[in-house]
Amino acid sequence: GQxxxxxxxxxxxxxxxxxxxxxxxVGAGHAHLEVLRRLILTPLPNVELTLISLDDYHHYSGMxxxxxxxxxxxxxxxxxxxxxxxxxxxxxxxxxxxxxxxxIRTVQLADADPVTxxxxxxxxxxxxxxxxxxxxxxxAVLVKPFSQATHLRQRIQALAEEKKERICHVAVVxxxxxxxxxxxALDAVLSQAGQRHQVSLFEASQAILAGYSAGFRSRAELIxxxxxxxxxxxxxxxxxxxxxxxxxxxxx
Numbered sequence: 001g002q003x004x005x006x007x008x009x010x011x012x013x014x015x016x017x018x019x020x021x022x023x024x025x026v027g028a029g030h031a032h033l034e035v036l037r038r039l040i041l042t043p044l045p046n047v048e049l050t051l052i053s054l055d056d057y058h059h060y061s062g063m064x065x066x067x068x069x070x071x072x073x074x075x076x077x078x079x080x081x082x083x084x085x086x087x088x089x090x091x092x093x094x095x096x097x098x099x100x101x102x103x104i105r106t107v108q109l110a111d112a113d114p115v116t117x118x119x120x121x122x123x124x125x126x127x128x129x130x131x132x133x134x135x136x137x138x139x140a141v142l143v144k145p146f147s148q149a150t151h152l153r154q155r156i157q158a159l160a161e162e163k164k165e166r167i168c169h170v171a172v173v174x175x176x177x178x179x180x181x182x183x184x185a186l187d188a189v190l191s192q193a194g195q196r197h198q199v200s201l202f203e204a205s206q207a208i209l210a211g212y213s214a215g216f217r218s219r220a221e222l223i224x225x226x227x228x229x230x231x232x233x234x235x236x237x238x239x240x241x242x243x244x245x246x247x248x249x250x251x252x
Contacts, residue, residue: 021048022118024107026097028053028081029123039088049090050115052097052107053081059146065181068153069188128174135240140173143182156186160193168197171245173237175203176210180220187227199229204236204250 025032028051039049059067063077085092093115099108106114131142141152159168168190172183183201190197201208201224208231209217224231232247239246 021046022050022116023047024050024052024115024117024120026052026107026120026122027124028055028058028079029125032121032123033058033079033084036084036088036090039090040084043089045089049085049088050093050117051081051085051090052093052095052109052115054094054096054145055147056081056092056094057147059149061146061178064143064146064149065178065185067149068156068182069185070192074150139240139242143178152182156189159197160189160195162195166196168195170197170199171237172199172201173245175201175205175208175231175233177212179203180209180224183224183229184227187229199227200232201229202232202235202237202245202247204234206234208233 025035032051036049036051039047058079058081059074060077060079063072066072067074067077082092082094093109093112095109095112097107098110100106100120101108101114105117105120107117107120108114125145128142128144130136131144136142141155142148143152156170159170162168170186170190172179172186179201183199187197187199190199207217209220212220221231234250235247236250237245238248
């Protein structure tokens, strides 16, 4: 299966480490965490490992929806990256990697000195398209990177505590697995608070959960329908305002 393939690649990567003294891992994704775990279990004394990440903590993506919904506290879904690096006899640098020079084998960092490597790997995750535009940064709360989940939870808790006469509208952009789960989590928080609300899930393509089977998608759509979550497919969000989103028809 896919999980086995990932572990096979990680095992191969750990074997490669033994031949490279200065190894840099840029980003704290699942693959790099597994490499660190294996180095803790089976140390490589000649390897100098450096983990570089924007944040001190890794938030496990599979538990973020449960955290948003109140099932988990933040401590239950996070990994302490500096502590993990120390356990693997490595060092942790909290910084943003901004460039790489393969000729002299260095990774350039924002506001920090370059780091030299014999072997470098990148496990950075993804970022939503348009996430860095001004209106999005001003008016939207991002889920990715998942370290932003704390801000989203604070915002949804604030909405749950507000007692408004009008309906509270929540727009979730992106109909993948994360968008589906986040929509359900936000709906649950507002429902439990007795807050009148409408959660709407926007997806640019013609169906949510692309890449999943038709039966799986049908079941997910049934769950959303039962919860009263509006599904807006074929609708690309083109602009975000303080209290509205602009959408345009999409052929995707």
